[in-house]
Amino acid sequence: MARHTVCSESELPVGEMRTVRAGDTKIIVYHLEDGFYATQASCTHIFAPLGKGKIVETCQVQCPFHRARFDIRTGEVVEWANFPPGVQLLNAVRGEKALRTFPVTLAGGEVHVEVD
Ligand code: FES
Numbered sequence: 001m002a003r004h005t006v007c008s009e010s011e012l013p014v015g016e017m018r019t020v021r022a023g024d025t026k027i028i029v030y031h032l033e034d035g036f037y038a039t040q041a042s043c044t045h046i047f048a049p050l051g052k053g054k055i056v057e058t059c060q061v062q063c064p065f066h067r068a069r070f071d072i073r074t075g076e077v078v079e080w081a082n083f084p085p086g087v088q089l090l091n092a093v094r095g096e097k098a099l100r101t102f103p104v105t106l107a108g109g110e111v112h113v114e115v116d
Contacts, residue, residue: 001103001114009036009109017061019051022115027102029111030072032059036104037072038113044068044097045081046090061099066090075099 004022006029012018017030019041026041028051039061043050048065056062060069066081075098081087103114 001116003105003112003114005110006038006113007111009106009111012036012111015055015058017051017055019049022102022113025115027113027115028061029104029113030055030061032072036106036111038102038104039070039072039075040100044077044099045094050099070099073101075101 002023006020006022012029012031014031014033017028019026019028027038028041030037041050043063045066045068048063050061050063053062053064059072060078061072062069066087067083068081069078071078077096077098080096081091105112
């Protein structure tokens, strides 16, 4: 695991997320009410950029393509791809899969993420 500085705490207000690079890996950093979190940047369904999605229900990220929702804190699927009608056909071969999450630490006003 290597620790990467990805942004400063003040750059990312509560309720926002940002796609950043941690070394060679693209990830998303989120600032929720209870702290900072990080997940992989692409949806596990068919790899849409989650950074173009949005934070819903204060702690979930919703994919911009087919509206899968993931718990930002754990990466678990809250709701699988469900839009547009018919996407279920695709789901037969693209089953539910959690997002990878990465440990975040704060030090000296900076946000650090551990990525292997
Ligand atoms: S690519 Fe994210 S829900 Fe389909």
